Amino acid sequence: xxxxxxxxxxxxxxxxxxxxxxxxxxxxxxxxxxxxxxxxxxxxxxxxxxxxxxxxxxxxxxxxxxxxxxxxxxxxxxxxxxxxxxxxxxxxxxxxxxxxxxxxxxxxxxxxxxxxxxxxxxxxxxxxxxxxxxxxxxxxxxxxxxxxxxxxxxxxxxxxxxxxxxxxxxxxxxxxxxxxxxxxxxxxxxxxxxxxxxxxxxx
Amino acid sequence: xxxxxxxxxxxxxxxxxxxxxxxxxxxxxxxxxxxxxxxxxxxxxxxxxxxxxxxxxxxxxxxxxxxxxxxxxxxxxxxxxxxxxxxxxxxxxxxxxxxxxxxxxxxxxxxxxxxxxxxxxxxxxxxxxxxxxxxxxxxxxxxxxxxxxxxxxxxxxxxxxxxxxxxxxxxxxxxxxxxxxxxxxxxxxxxxxxxxxxxxxxxxxxxxxxxxxxxxxxxxxxxxxxxxxxxxxxxxxxxxxxxxxxxxxxxxxxxxxxxxxxxxxxxxxxxxxxxxxxxxxxxxxxxxxxxxxxxxxxxxxxxxxxxxxxxxxxxxxxxxxxxxxxxxxxxxxxxxxxxxxxxxxxxxxxxxxxxxxxxxxxxxxxxxxxxxxxxxxxxxxxxxxxxxxxxxxxxxxxxxxxxxxxxxxxxxxxxxxxxxxxxxxxxxxxxxxxxxxxxxxxxxxxxxxxxxxxxxxxxxxxxxxxxxxxxxxxxxxxxxxxxxxxxxxxxxxxxxxxxxxxxxxxxxxxxxxxxxxxxxxxxxxxxxxxxxxxxxxxxxxxxxxxxxxxxxxxxxxxxxxxxxxxxxxxxxxxx
Numbered sequence: 001x002x003x004x005x006x007x008x009x010x011x012x013x014x015x016x017x018x019x020x021x022x023x024x025x026x027x028x029x030x031x032x033x034x035x036x037x038x039x040x041x042x043x044x045x046x047x048x049x050x051x052x053x054x055x056x057x058x059x060x061x062x063x064x065x066x067x068x069x070x071x072x073x074x075x076x077x078x079x080x081x082x083x084x085x086x087x088x089x090x091x092x093x094x095x096x097x098x099x100x101x102x103x104x105x106x107x108x109x110x111x112x113x114x115x116x117x118x119x120x121x122x123x124x125x126x127x128x129x130x131x132x133x134x135x136x137x138x139x140x141x142x143x144x145x146x147x148x149x150x151x152x153x154x155x156x157x158x159x160x161x162x163x164x165x166x167x168x169x170x171x172x173x174x175x176x177x178x179x180x181x182x183x184x185x186x187x188x189x190x191x192x193x194x195x196x197x198x199x200x201x202x203x
Numbered sequence: 204x205x206x207x208x209x210x211x212x213x214x215x216x217x218x219x220x221x222x223x224x225x226x227x228x229x230x231x232x233x234x235x236x237x238x239x240x241x242x243x244x245x246x247x248x249x250x251x252x253x254x255x256x257x258x259x260x261x262x263x264x265x266x267x268x269x270x271x272x273x274x275x276x277x278x279x280x281x282x283x284x285x286x287x288x289x290x291x292x293x294x295x296x297x298x299x300x301x302x303x304x305x306x307x308x309x310x311x312x313x314x315x316x317x318x319x320x321x322x323x324x325x326x327x328x329x330x331x332x333x334x335x336x337x338x339x340x341x342x343x344x345x346x347x348x349x350x351x352x353x354x355x356x357x358x359x360x361x362x363x364x365x366x367x368x369x370x371x372x373x374x375x376x377x378x379x380x381x382x383x384x385x386x387x388x389x390x391x392x393x394x395x396x397x398x399x400x401x402x403x404x405x406x407x408x409x410x411x412x413x414x415x416x417x418x419x420x421x422x423x424x425x426x427x428x429x430x431x432x433x434x435x436x437x438x439x440x441x442x443x444x445x446x447x448x449x450x451x452x453x454x455x456x457x458x459x460x461x462x463x464x465x466x467x468x469x470x471x472x473x474x475x476x477x478x479x480x481x482x483x484x485x486x487x488x489x490x491x492x493x494x495x496x497x498x499x500x501x502x503x504x505x506x507x508x509x510x511x512x513x514x515x516x517x518x519x520x521x522x523x524x525x526x527x528x529x530x531x532x533x534x535x536x537x538x539x540x541x542x543x544x545x546x547x548x549x550x551x552x553x554x555x556x557x558x559x560x561x562x563x564x565x566x567x568x569x570x571x572x573x574x575x576x577x578x579x580x581x582x583x584x585x586x587x588x589x590x591x592x593x594x595x596x597x598x599x600x601x602x603x604x605x606x607x608x609x610x611x612x613x614x615x616x617x618x619x620x621x622x623x624x625x626x627x628x629x630x631x632x633x634x635x636x637x638x639x640x641x642x643x644x645x646x647x648x649x650x651x652x653x654x655x656x657x658x659x660x661x662x663x664x665x666x667x668x669x670x671x672x673x674x675x676x677x678x679x680x681x682x683x684x685x686x687x688x689x690x691x692x693x694x695x696x697x698x699x700x701x702x703x704x705x706x707x708x709x710x711x712x713x714x715x716x717x718x719x720x721x722x723x724x725x726x727x728x729x730x731x732x733x734x735x736x737x738x739x740x741x742x743x744x745x746x747x748x749x750x751x752x753x754x755x756x757x758x759x760x761x762x763x764x765x766x767x768x769x770x771x772x773x774x775x776x777x778x
Contacts, residue, residue, distance in 0.1 A: 075280035075687070077546065077578060077605050078636075078662070082337070082363040082391065086472075086496055 103180060107133060109157075109188040112140045120180050126172050133159060137188065157190045209234075213242045222247050241265055248272070249682075249707050251313065252732065255765045256294045260301035267306040268332075269298060273313035275710050275759055276660075277685055279337065282712055282757070284738055286772050291315040291338070292322075299326035307332040307358075314338070320345030324352035332358035332386075342367035343394065350376035357410075358386040368394030371419075375400040384408040388415035390439050390470060398424040406431040412464075415439025418472035423451050429458040437491075438462075440470035444499075447477045460484040469493035469519075476504040486511035490538075493519040495545045502556070506531045516571075517541040522556040522578060529561030533568025541574035546605060559586035566593040574599040582639060583611045587621025591628035600625055601636035607663040607688070610640035617641050623648035626656070636660040646670035650677020658683040671695035675702045685710040693720030700727050708761035716758055719751030724760065725778035732767055733778040734759040 103120040116136050123129045159171040163182045171179070171186070216239055219225050229239040245268040246259060260266075273289025291313045298305050305327045315338045323330070330353045343366065349359065350373060374397050377384075384404070389396075396419045405411060405428050412435060416425065420441025429435075445452045455478060459465075465485045474497040486492075489512050494500060502525045509515075509528065515536040520528075522544050532539065542565060544557055559582045566572060566589070573596045582604055610617055617640040626632060626649050633655055637645065641664035649656065650673035657680055665671070671691040674684065676699055684706065692715035703709060703724075718735070725733040736757040767777035 073607065075277065075282045076607060076662070077603055078280045078660075079545065079578075080279045080337070080363065081281055082365075083495075083545065 105161075105183055105185050107136070107186040107188070109137045109140055110190040112137065118186075120183060125176050126179075129171070130159065133186070133188065157188050159186060159188055161186045209238050212238045216242055244268060246270070250761055250763075251289055251294065252765060252768050253707070253761060253763045256297035257301065258765075260297045264302060265304065266302050267304060267329075268309070269294070269302075269305060269307070270309035270311075271313065272311045273338075275685065275708060276312075276683070277687065277710055277712070278312055282687065284736065284772075284774060287736065287775065288768065288770055288772070289313045290770060292319045295319050295323050295326070299323075303327060304329060306330055307334075309334040309336075310338055311336040312338065314340040315345070316340050317342055317345035317348070321348040321352075324348045327353075329355070331355060332360075334358065334360040334362070335364050336362040337364065339365035342369045343371070343373040343392070344369045346389075347373040347376040350374070350381075351378070354378075354381070355383050356381065357383055359384070360386055360388045361391050362388065364391050366392055368392065371395040371397040372400075374404060377404050379407070382407050383410065385410045386413035386437075387411065388413065388439065390415040390417050392417040392419070394419065396420050396424075396441075398427075402427045402431070409434075411435065413437035413467075416441035416470060418442050422455055422478070426451065426454045426458055429462075433461050434464055435462065436464050437467040438465060438470070439493075440468075440474075441472070443471050443474035443478050443497075445475075445478060452478070455481045463488075465489070467491035471497040471500075473497070473499065475499055476501070479504060479508060483508065483511060488514060490514055491517040495519040495521055495543065497521070498523070498547050502528050510535055512536060514538055519543040519545070521545050521547045523547050524561075525556045526558055526561035526564070529557060530564045530568075533564040536569060538571060539565070539569040540571050542569075542572065543576040544578055545576075546578040559583050562586065563589060563593075566590040570594075571596070573597055576601045576603075578603045578605060580605050581609065581612045582618060582621065583613050584616060584618055584621035584624075585611075585613070587618065588624040591621075591624035595628045596631065597625070597629040598631050599634040600629065600632060601634065601660070602638055603636065604638040607638070608640050617645070619645040619648065623652075626652040631655055634658040637664055638662060640664075642666050643670040643673065646673040650674050653678050655680055657681060659685070661686045661689055663688045665689045665691060668692055668695035668698070672698045675699040681705075682707045684708075686712070686714060688713040690715055693717055693723070696720050697723055697727075700724060703728060703731055703760055704762050706762065708759065710757075710759050712757040716755050717751060718749055718753045718755060721755065721758060721778055722751065730762060730764070731760055732763050734761075734771070735776045735778065737774050737776065 104117045105120060106115050106117055108115045118132060118136070120129070123132060160168050161171050161179075161183045162185050163169050164184055168187070174182075212235065216225070216228060219228055222245070225239060225243060229236045240262050242265065243263045244266055246263055246266050247270045248254065248259060249272050251271050251273045259269075271291070271294055273291070274283050274287060277283060278287070289312060291310050292315075294310075295308075298308075299322055303326065306329050308323065308330075309332075313335075315335060320341055323333070325348075333349060333353075333356075341364075346359075346361075346366075349356070371394060377400075381404070385408075387404075396417060398421065401416075401420065402424065405414065411432055414428070414432065414435055414437070416428075416439055418441060422442060422445045425441055425443075445455070459481055462485050466489060468482060468485070468489055468491070471479070471494055474494070476499070479497075479500060486508060492508075492512060492515055494505065494508075498521060500521075501523055505520060505524045505528050509518075509524075509531050512518075513535050516538050518532065518536065518539060518541070520543070524532075524544065529544075532542070544561075547556070557577070557579045559579070562575075562577055562579070562582075563586050570593075572594050575597065576599075579602075582602060604618075611621070618637075619642055622635075622637055622641070622645050626635070632653055635649070635653065635656060635658070637660065643666045646665060646669070649659070653659075656678045659674065659678070659681065661684075668691055670689070671686070672695050674681070675695070681702075687710075691711070696711075696716055697720060721733050721735060725731065735755055736759060738756070771777060
C-alpha cells in the first residue's frame with residue numbers, strides 16, 4: 001500500500017516538469033478547486049493521492065446546483081457520435097453559438113439607444129426576469145418620458161418577445177420552460193403601442 | 204471417434220454451432236482440426252489485427268459468413284483518432300481470392316472504401332448479405348455498385364455508418380430483376396433519397412420483411428411504401444412530421460392498421476406527437492420500439508404509446524420519458540427484456556428527468572429484464588441494491604451517471620456497494636459499465652464475484668493500482684477491458700501480464716501508464732501488440748528521446764498472431 005502511495009506521489013512531483021500529452025482543454029483546475037463534490041468527511045481522509053487525481057478529473061460540480069457551465073470532456077458522456085450528431089443539444093439557440101451554456105437573447109427597449117443581452121437560463125421564472133430587466137433598463141426609464149401624440153400615459157411598458165415562429169407575444173402567458181425554449185428575443189414596448197396590445201388581449 | 208469416416212464426424216460437427224465450441228473441437232486432434240476447418244461455415248474475428256486475413260481464409264476455405272470488428276469500442280466516443288486503422292480492404296481482397304463462396308459479410312467499426320465495396324460486389328456470385336455497423340470511408344457510389352452487381356442480394360443493413368453522400372441515385376441501381384430483398388436498412392444516410400426508385404424497389408420485393416428508411420424519406424413516400432409492403436415485420440420510418448391538416452397526414456393515420464405482422468418500429472426521426480398517433484393500432488403487437496431519435500415527443504405522449512405496448516421486449520427511449528413514464532413501462536411491459544434510456548440534453552443543466560426511481564420501478568415491474576443501458580444524473584446505493592435483488596438475470600448492465608465521479612447524493616458515499624450488489628446478484632453478468640464515484644472497493648467486488656464478466660468499461664473511478672489488479676486477477680472470463688481517466692499505472696499494468704493473452708484487448712487512456720511500463724510489457728509478452736497512440740505532434744517525432752517516465756495518453760494492447768501491423772499511421776507506435 002505504501003509503495004503504491006509513494007509511487008503515485010513521486011509521479012505527482014514529476015508532473016510539473018513532464019511533457020504532458022493532454023489534449024487542449026483537459027487540464028484540470030488548480031488542485032484546491034477540485035474536490036467540491038466530496039463531503040467534508042472525505043476531505044479530511046484524503047491524502048495527496050486524491051489531490052493528484054484532480055489533474056485528470058474534470059471540473060467537479062456541487063451536487064446541489066445545476067451545472068450551467070460544464071467543462072466538456074472529450075468522449076463524455078459515452079454516446080456514439082452518430083447519435084450525438086443526430087440532434088443538436090436542446091435549448092441552444094442560434095444566437096448562443098459558442099458556449100453550450102447560456103441562452104442569450106437580445107433585449108431591446110423602445111427609445112433606448114442600445115440593446116442588451118441576457119442569459120435566460122440564469123432566471124428561475126418570470127418574476128426574476130422582470131426584476132432583472134427593470135434593473136438593466138433603469139437608466140432609460142428614469143427622468144424624461146417621451147410623450148407621443150395620442151398617448152395619455154407614457155410610462156406604461158410591457159415586456160414582449162418574438163417567438164420561434166416570428167410572432168410578437170406578451171411575456172408571461174406560457175409556462176416558463178416553454179417560454180425559454182421558444183423565445184428568440186425580448187422587446188420592451190412603451191407608450192401607446194402597449195395599450196393597443198393590452199386592448200387586444202382583453203377583446 | 205477415429206474409427207468414424209470423416210463424413211460422419213463432419214455431420215456430428217454440424218450440431219456444434221457456437222464459435223467457441225468449434226474452436227475447442229478443432230484442438231482435439233489433427234483429424235478433427237481438418238474436418239472442422241473444412242466444414243466451418245461461419246467465422247467471427249473480434250479484432251481484425253489479431254490475425255491476418257489470408258491465414259483465416261486459408262484455414263477455412265468453405266466459409267459462407269465472415270464477421271470482422273475493427274476499432275476499439277471507445278472509438279464510438281471519439282477517443283480513437285480518425286485514421287487509426289481497421290481497414291476492411293485486406294479482408295475483402297483475401298476473401299475474393301480464397302473464399303469465393305462467401306455469402307455474408309458483417310463489419311463493425313471498420314474503414315470501408317468504395318473500392319472495397321466494388322471488389323466485394325464483383326467477387327462473390329452468391330453474395331447475399333452485407334451488414335455494416337459504425338463503419339466509415341465509403342459513399343453512396345459504393346452502395347450503387349453493391350446494388351448493381353450483387354444479384355440475389357437479400358440483405359443490405361447499414362447501421363449508424365458515416366456515409367458520404369454522392370447523390371440519391373444509388374437506389375435506382377438495383378436492377379428491375381432484383382426481387383430478392385428481405386432486409387433493407389439505410390437509416391444512417393443523410394442525403395436525399397429517390398422516392399420513386401425506393402417505392403418501385405419495395406413493390407417488386409415480395410419477401411421484404413425489414414425496411415428502415417432515412418430521415419430524408421418523406422411521409423408521402425412512406426405512405427406509398429406502406430401501401431405496397433403490408434408483410435413488413437420490422438419498420439424504421441423516415442421523416443415523421445407533417446401538418447395534421449394535410450391529406451398526407453390522414454393517409455398516414457390509415458396506413459398502419461393493416462399491418463398484421465409488424466413487430467418492430469424505429470426511425471421516428473423528428474417525429475411529432477400528432478403523427479405518432481398513427482402507430483397506435485400496431486402497438487399491441489410490438490416487441491421492439493425505438494423512439495430514441497424523437498426528441499420532440501415528450502413524456503406524456505410517450506406514456507400514451509407505451510400504455511398500449513404490453514408485449515414489448517425491447518424499448519429504446521430518451522430520458523424525456525421521466526420516472527413517471529418508466530413507472531408506466533413497469534406496469535405495462537411485463538415482457539420487457541432490454542431497456543435503453545438515452546439523454547436528450549447532453550450539455551444541459553440536469554433538468555431532465557430520470558433518476559434512480561425510474562430504474563427501480565422498471566426493475567420491480569419487469570421480471571424478465573436482462574439488458575440495460577441507462578443514462579441518468581444520479582443513482583443511489585440503496586436503489587442499486589434493490590435493483591440487484593429484483594433483477595438477478597442481468598447479462599448486460601451499463602449505467603452512466605452523467606456527472607463523472609458523482610457519489611450517492613443521499614449518503615455522499617461512493618457507489619461501491621451498489622455495483623457490488625449487482626455483480627454479486629447477477630451471476631450471468633457478461634457486460635458491465637460503471638460510473639459515479641467509485642473506489643478500489645468496487646473492483647474488489649468485481650474481481651471476486653463477476654465470474655462470467657466478459658467486458659468491463661471504467662471511467663473516472665478507483666483510487667490506486669489495486670483496483671485494476673483486483674479485476675485482472677479476478678474475472679476469469681474477461682475479454683475486453685477499457686479504462687479511461689483512472690489512477691491506474693505501471694504497477695497495475697505489469698502485475699498480471701499473462702492475463703492479456705487470455706483477453707481480446709485492453710484500452711487505457713488518461714491513466715498513469717508510462718512509456719517505461721509499456722516497454723516492459725512489450726518485452727515480457729511478445730505476442731501482444733502494445734500500441735501507443737500519440738496525437739501530440741510535438742512529441743511523436745522525438746520518440747527515441749522520450750524518457751521512460753513519460754506518461755502516455757492512450758494505449759491499446761491486444762493479443763495477436765500477426766505481429767505488429769503494417770498499416771499503422773505515424774501517430775501509432777507498436778512497441
